[in-house]
Amino acid sequence: MSRGLTSLSRAMALGFFRDRTALFFTILFPLMFLLLFGGIFKDQTAPKSDVIEIGDVALLDQMPAEVKGQLDQVLKVERTTDRVAALDRVRKGEVDAAVEQVGSRIVLHYSAADQVKSATVQGLFNSLVQTGNLQRAGVTPAFELEAAQVEDESLKTIQYITPGLLGWAIATGAMFAAALTLVTWRQKKLLRRLRLSPVGVWTIAGARVIVSIVIALVQTAIFIGVASIPYFGLRLSAYWWMAIPLIIVGTLAFLSLGLLAGSFSKTPEAATAIANLIVLPMAFLSGAFFPLEGAPAWLQTISKFLPLRHLVDGMQAVMVRGQGPADVLPQLGILLAFAGVVSAIAVALFRWEDA
Amino acid sequence: MPSTIVVSDLHRSYGDIHAVDGVSFEVDQGEFLGILGPNGAGKTTTLEIIEGLRRADSGDVRVLGQSPWPRNTALLPRIGVQLQASSFFERLTAREQINTFASLYGVPAKRADAMLETVGLVEKANTRTESLSGGQAQRLSIACALVHDPEVVFLDEPTSGLDPQGRRNLWDLLRDINHQGRTVVLTTHYMDEAEALCDRVAIMDSGRILEIGPPAALVRGLDAATRISVETGAIGVDEARTLFPDADVADDGVSLTVATRAPAAVLSALANRNALRGLSVKGATLEDVFLNLTGREYRA
Numbered sequence: 135m136s137r138g139l140t141s142l143s144r145a146m147a148l149g150f151f152r153d154r155t156a157l158f159f160t161i162l163f164p165l166m167f168l169l170l171f172g173g174i175f176k177d178q179t180a181p182k183s184d185v186i187e188i189g190d191v192a193l194l195d196q197m198p199a200e201v202k203g204q205l206d207q208v209l210k211v212e213r214t215t216d217r218v219a220a221l222d223r224v225r226k227g228e229v230d231a232a233v234e235q236v237g238s239r240i241v242l243h244y245s246a247a248d249q250v251k252s253a254t255v256q257g258l259f260n261s262l263v264q265t266g267n268l269q270r271a272g273v274t275p276a277f278e279l280e281a282a283q284v285e286d287e288s289l290k291t292i293q294y295i296t297p298g299l300l301g302w303a304i305a306t307g308a309m310f311a312a313a314l315t316l317v318t319w320r321q322k323k324l325l326r327r328l329r330l331s332p333v334g335v336w337t338i339a340g341a342r343v344i345v346s347i348v349i350a351l352v353q354t355a356i357f358i359g360v361a362s363i364p365y366f367g368l369r370l371s372a373y374w375w376m377a378i379p380l381i382i383v384g385t386l387a388f389l390s391l392g393l394l395a396g397s398f399s400k401t402p403e404a405a406t407a408i409a410n411l412i413v414l415p416m417a418f419l420s421g422a423f424f425p426l427e428g429a430p431a432w433l434q435t436i437s438k439f440l441p442l443r444h445l446v447d448g449m450q451a452v453m454v455r456g457q458g459p460a461d462v463l464p465q466l467g468i469l470l471a472f473a474g475v476v477s478a479i480a481v482a483l484f485r486w487e488d489a
Numbered sequence: 490m491p492s493t494i495v496v497s498d499l500h501r502s503y504g505d506i507h508a509v510d511g512v513s514f515e516v517d518q519g520e521f522l523g524i525l526g527p528n529g530a531g532k533t534t535t536l537e538i539i540e541g542l543r544r545a546d547s548g549d550v551r552v553l554g555q556s557p558w559p560r561n562t563a564l565l566p567r568i569g570v571q572l573q574a575s576s577f578f579e580r581l582t583a584r585e586q587i588n589t590f591a592s593l594y595g596v597p598a599k600r601a602d603a604m605l606e607t608v609g610l611v612e613k614a615n616t617r618t619e620s621l622s623g624g625q626a627q628r629l630s631i632a633c634a635l636v637h638d639p640e641v642v643f644l645d646e647p648t649s650g651l652d653p654q655g656r657r658n659l660w661d662l663l664r665d666i667n668h669q670g671r672t673v674v675l676t677t678h679y680m681d682e683a684e685a686l687c688d689r690v691a692i693m694d695s696g697r698i699l700e701i702g703p704p705a706a707l708v709r710g711l712d713a714a715t716r717i718s719v720e721t722g723a724i725g726v727d728e729a730r731t732l733f734p735d736a737d738v739a740d741d742g743v744s745l746t747v748a749t750r751a752p753a754a755v756l757s758a759l760a761n762r763n764a765l766r767g768l769s770v771k772g773a774t775l776e777d778v779f780l781n782l783t784g785r786e787y788r789a
Contacts (some may be wrong), residue, residue, distance in 0.1 A: 149580045
């Protein structure tokens, strides 16, 4: 009955867009994260290494001006004559290393407490010593290293966080919508009222799906719109529109999960708690907030079972990594299969009323 | 022509509790039936089985000749069920609310607006349902139940929680609905409501129908004493006892009350003695019928 579908969708949409709390948590709240992360990491460069020069170190002092200029971008040097105090500051982690010259030896004092920083500073000085030796020997280097990023050179943090945070926002929106509609309508006996009217269950479910997809697309438009302003500078790649089918099947997957959460809850409070318990850890484990590349293998394995991981992966692929439509077919398939299986379980558990 | 509603030997248990324990009755076309009983008597369960919301363990229900269970989408447009006042879509206005329900039945918006007028909510059409008073919300929920012009209307305790003014307004509305030829079934735990509205009343307790009939007939069938009271001092207690040897005479210091089965004789005797100061005459009520049937006080 298409008439029922239209009017139920309209009633649901009006209910949503008039609900300030729901609007805040589905649209404004994720957007705040985008502004926050996008702003903090906007001009992100490699952090400088702090080094104390004890006494005179010829390697640093007699450096040609152009090399020194380049070095200043990665190294901050302060000078002291107090060796004991300098070593103490390294020990406390206030600086990354202290360097001194003993005859022809350059001695680099570092702390093992921060392995990443000490490795960086060791690598840096190793390279400085090599370069200095070559220059002293008057040798022209046979090889030169030039590092080049595979992505568009404009790639900034915003490129990574936009698909991730958008995925989280869509997951939250769809999941809460399904869970709360089911529980609130059951509690208020609105489901009973609909059961007494000639509309079918699938009309009610269909209205929920339509409204949630519209909300997800509104979220997407706002997210892309805000991230694209010059201050943040999001640049979408050619097949970004493939994100739309991904968002639609992603919405289906999280609606089904929300329906399942709603089947186990009697009150809106319980439904909210269960939905949060599922969606928040999933966001962390799916790389929605930060990349998973550095995460342990077992965690990566777990994340492969989470629908949000596939939604975020797929959206990153087509929105910013420049991959084509065919590259996200696996993600589309996985999300669709997930939605199918979970919906089937939710339908089996469906109750019109509290027992 | 068969009755609009036919219920035969309905049973429904929850664990050890027999919520409905062998209920049978019929409702004719255009009749106003009240199901009266205290909380837990089984009246709501009975109604829900008739509406098709619950399955009976055994027994048979026919509404307009059809079985309401399992969910019968051919029957549903012909019945209207009023639920609690809170069964609305969130954050919609009264008009949006009734239009949404109307469209579920394919009823045009014009008819929905007319229904809003019938229940006197035109000036509240653009008010959100959350801001309506209890009585207004109750009237809107009845309007939503009637918007598709059903032949049979079910009302579950429609006036609970309303003030006396609101109850009177609603009673008028319910009478109108019935006078338009609709069959109405209502549950209530208010005796006065059943007496004021219903053609027939079924008195239920512990899952059974104890008695069914027109309220006046039930009261008359009780053959209870009429209680005639006058102001204390209008006539002496001893004098009254001598005059009316078959009656019970009592005086509580405010009123002297004569409980008699021959009220005409008592009244004329009192009138002859000019002893009618502060007169009041009370016949038996449904409350007395209930007391007589169950042997205990009515607990609403």
